[in-house]
Amino acid sequence: MRNPYLPYPVRIESIVTETEDRNLKTFKFVFLNKEDEEAFKYTPGQFAELSVPGQGEIPIGIASSPTEKGFIMFTVNKVGRVSSFMHNMQEGDIMGVRGPMGNWYPWETLEGKNVVIVGGGFAFTTLRSSIVYMLHPDNRSRFGNIDVVYGARMPGLLLYKEELAAWEQRDDIGMHITVDSTDDPNWKYNVGFVPAVTKEKAPTAENSYAIICGPPIMIKFTLPVLTELGFPPERIISSLEMRMKCGIGICGRCNLGTEYVCKDGPVFTLQELAQLPNEY
Amino acid sequence: MSEIYISKEKFPEVVGQLMSHGRVFGPVFQGQFHEFARLDKPEDIDLSFQNTRLSPKDLFHPHSERMFTYSLAKDDPERSILKEAPKDYSPSVVLGIRPCDAKAFQLDDRNFDTETIKDPWWVERRKTTTLVGLACNDPCNTCFCTSMETGPFDASGLDVLMVDVGDGYVARSVTDKGKECLSTLKGVQTVPAQAAEKEAQAKKAAEESMGQVLDMKPIYEKNTLELFHDPLWEEVHFSCINCGTCTFVCPTCWCFDIQDEVQGDSGERLRLWDSCMFPLFTFHGSGHNPRSQKIQRVRQRFMHKLKYYPEKYKDGPACVGCGRCVKGCPVNIDIRHVARLMAASCSCPA
Numbered sequence: 001m002r003n004p005y006l007p008y009p010v011r012i013e014s015i016v017t018e019t020e021d022r023n024l025k026t027f028k029f030v031f032l033n034k035e036d037e038e039a040f041k042y043t044p045g046q047f048a049e050l051s052v053p054g055q056g057e058i059p060i061g062i063a064s065s066p067t068e069k070g071f072i073m074f075t076v077n078k079v080g081r082v083s084s085f086m087h088n089m090q091e092g093d094i095m096g097v098r099g100p101m102g103n104w105y106p107w108e109t110l111e112g113k114n115v116v117i118v119g120g121g122f123a124f125t126t127l128r129s130s131i132v133y134m135l136h137p138d139n140r141s142r143f144g145n146i147d148v149v150y151g152a153r154m155p156g157l158l159l160y161k162e163e164l165a166a167w168e169q170r171d172d173i174g175m176h177i178t179v180d181s182t183d184d185p186n187w188k189y190n191v192g193f194v195p196a197v198t199k200e201k202a203p204t205a206e207n208s209y210a211i212i213c214g215p216p217i218m219i220k221f222t223l224p225v226l227t228e229l230g231f232p233p234e235r236i237i238s239s240l241e242m243r244m245k246c247g248i249g250i251c252g253r254c255n256l257g258t259e260y261v262c263k264d265g266p267v268f269t270l271q272e273l274a275q276l277p278n279e280y
Numbered sequence: 281m282s283e284i285y286i287s288k289e290k291f292p293e294v295v296g297q298l299m300s301h302g303r304v305f306g307p308v309f310q311g312q313f314h315e316f317a318r319l320d321k322p323e324d325i326d327l328s329f330q331n332t333r334l335s336p337k338d339l340f341h342p343h344s345e346r347m348f349t350y351s352l353a354k355d356d357p358e359r360s361i362l363k364e365a366p367k368d369y370s371p372s373v374v375l376g377i378r379p380c381d382a383k384a385f386q387l388d389d390r391n392f393d394t395e396t397i398k399d400p401w402w403v404e405r406r407k408t409t410t411l412v413g414l415a416c417n418d419p420c421n422t423c424f425c426t427s428m429e430t431g432p433f434d435a436s437g438l439d440v441l442m443v444d445v446g447d448g449y450v451a452r453s454v455t456d457k458g459k460e461c462l463s464t465l466k467g468v469q470t471v472p473a474q475a476a477e478k479e480a481q482a483k484k485a486a487e488e489s490m491g492q493v494l495d496m497k498p499i500y501e502k503n504t505l506e507l508f509h510d511p512l513w514e515e516v517h518f519s520c521i522n523c524g525t526c527t528f529v530c531p532t533c534w535c536f537d538i539q540d541e542v543q544g545d546s547g548e549r550l551r552l553w554d555s556c557m558f559p560l561f562t563f564h565g566s567g568h569n570p571r572s573q574k575i576q577r578v579r580q581r582f583m584h585k586l587k588y589y590p591e592k593y594k595d596g597p598a599c600v601g602c603g604r605c606v607k608g609c610p611v612n613i614d615i616r617h618v619a620r621l622m623a624a625s626c627s628c629p630a
Binding site for chain 1: 535562583
């Protein structure tokens, strides 16, 4: 068995600054060894430990989709020691990736269902992975309607802007992009908070599941809207963040009661979370 | 299974035989306390101890352990590639470990050695180590192993159980590994009849001296969230100063941190004991902390040992009643008292 603490060595292939505040950058990695790429089999919703020798490791959601071959992609917010260091790294630099880790969005359960994705701010990474995955020609027919409500404080803080624009043009996904406010006269999309836009667009709850990721305040005000639309707690799915070290359920810090967020999560339904201590 | 008798006169010679086969660790009197350490010579071992101040967990899960090394030199083609740090996995014997501590390793195995994930260092050390335990004839007044599904003569976590019968030790193998260990020893005797009799008396006396002081069943039967929200934690946490001593000395506290250290162009990734008593343990990069309050951290420790672990593994507590946390706590928080509060807590409406 491979040492689960040993990262796969990767090379930074590209770095893209996503937001105008320059706090979010997207890193594309290429595995140095072909067999490592094959071993790194992941499903949308999972995360990995990004490992920078000399700095440490950080758990980050995988933003690429397994349908995209030849690279893996992560969008990293600059907050602490490792992420700040990464923001100063260059294309071509070598670092490590450990994973994939955790569970994933329940794709088998979602088959044949409508999927409503609600995202806010920079928590859109595994949601991007999920959208790319569902829109892939091999997968699109497995799902019903796909609706996406995605909001940021202002246009310059939205992630993956080119892809958002491309999805807007498609007729097999209902895009509802919104910003809290803007003074841009050419802004083509919605203005308003995510809960209000969700309520206004009112995607059907019939035969539907909702996946919601975002800042706590957004989740707090969107959950009552989803409930009002008719989503029961077992059909509302969320993904949690925690401080992590090992990422494999051993080091002991990311538990909610009996469950380790790194291994038993990070994806939980609202019904599952209701049974656990709310230490998140 | 095999059984032998080793007279106290012969004991140093037997220790010497074990040392000639590999590394031997045992209780050594250092400064003011007994601690587990590698023996340099047979006389170093001192079995006249009640228990060591620290648990022997660091023999399998060192307080600080080098995981990987790497180079950061600009011209090094292997720059930033992590290499496994070499380890000594040569066979070793832990001699004189208490039954409770050996049982604790079995509880820890559930964390480090699972079907899907195996901690390579823990698993390899466990495999190459033989545990030759020493039964407790004289438990401390802080001991409560008999209430925690183990006991002063519990052989279940050991490869060999030795019992002090006055002028010598009766040693019985428990596992094949233990049998093999005993079979290498020369100059030992068969167990005399009166020794077996003394052994039974010692067992009875030790177990009776402790009795059953706790009933854990009500805790297992209670709803997790009711216990979690119970006001009892207000009382329990009040005097705690979050020093972390309890987690440091505990044989079933396995939590760890991973850190990088760099000197010049070379670096290493280390694994270090960590503690749920420390606010940094759960501190997010964003500044958010799900266990920012002392009461949350204290509750986490006791709930993990006495409620979450039994619930997760459908087994007894993650506590073997060694009493080290009771002895070491600077403000006299006593896990026995906490367990009683948890068992008695009432979920009636206020």
